[in-house]
Amino acid sequence: MVNFTPYEVNLCLYDQERTRRFKRAIHKVVKPGDVVVDAGSGTGILAMFAAQSGAKKVYALELNKRFIKIIKENAKRNDFDKIIQVVHCDATKYKLPEKVDVIICELLSTGLFFEPEIQIINHLKRFLKKGGRTVPKECRSHIQLIDAQKELYGIKLNYDSREVNLVKDVGVTEKVPLDVLEFEKKREPVILHKPITLKGTRDAIANAVKITTKSELTDGIYSKQTKFLFQPEIIYLKEPVAINKYKRYRMTVKYAGGSDSLHAKFRIEQL
Incomplete structure (x- = not known):
């Protein structure tokens, strides 16, 4: 926290x-x-x-x-x-x-x-x-694999996570739903641990995941990305993964709500 x-x-x-x-x-x-x-x-x-x-x-x-x-x-x-x-x-x-x-x-x-x-x-x-x-009433998150820009200012910066898009970031899979938190309906689990199926959109090397979130504050009133709220969360993978266009992949995602994004775990395998 x-x-x-x-x-x-x-x-x-x-x-x-x-x-x-x-x-x-x-x-x-x-x-x-x-x-x-x-x-x-x-x-x-x-x-x-x-x-x-x-x-x-x-x-x-x-x-x-x-x-x-x-x-x-x-x-x-x-x-x-x-x-x-x-x-x-x-x-x-x-x-x-x-x-x-x-x-x-x-x-x-x-x-x-x-x-x-x-x-x-x-x-x-x-x-x-x-x-x-x-x-808020609920929050919805999506995830995709990307080929994230690795260098800035002539320095490799591909270990930490970041909350900003860079010009050379490119999506290499479809963006798919990750999680839905329905706060009014039930107590939500703190630990997210689930498999996600992704389809490649290009032949490339994925070196990061990109997570985006939007929230329904109450019926009909939504908040997506603003100046400070819900900037994309880009988390570099420990090991890059080769992605092929049209191939399908299973990614297992695990992390605790409120934890540091560097503690999130991602396992990726081709189906």
Whole structure:
């Protein structure tokens, strides 16, 4: 698990496309009189959207002590300090004092790496009223094998993962579904371990996987790639694999939600 830095939290806040989509979703879901929990509250912006929408109580849960004062001050300056209760805690363990109508948790990243989105929602759902809602509602990820650019600035940079497309990145298989997380329907498994079937689209060497993610925040409101949210996750393979056009391959994918993308395991074999 990697905690967001103040710099990254500000990137989230000022990614206006992302933040406005969450505002629309929260205003659609939260009804006057609702009790809401916002886990991983950061600056408190989503908690304030919930208060703005008429929530009678919002629990803003935040692990990073630096942001506790910021959330409190932002709530006070917007006259929401009597509605928003700020709690310094680990949202994967905190026991809410009452049932809630809505869970908000925006610790989203491509493939659900790095942040404990799944763990937090799974934990907080025990406090969700029957018929309660979550924001986001679901996340869908896709995967493909690519021939990823190996050098930049005249230096080989083909070990780490990255969250940016480079001009020489080329897909060598079809893009296929990897996972669907339906947060409102059920508790989701933390470990992803599944076989994927891919078809080659060119004769080439695959040296990386590319994962993309989009989210349905609530009914009819979607968030795909924005300035900060859901950039592609490109993870270099330990060993490159020869791919032939039209041939089919089985790739077994295994990693834990919230883990570092470098810990993900990929096994590829021709069918």
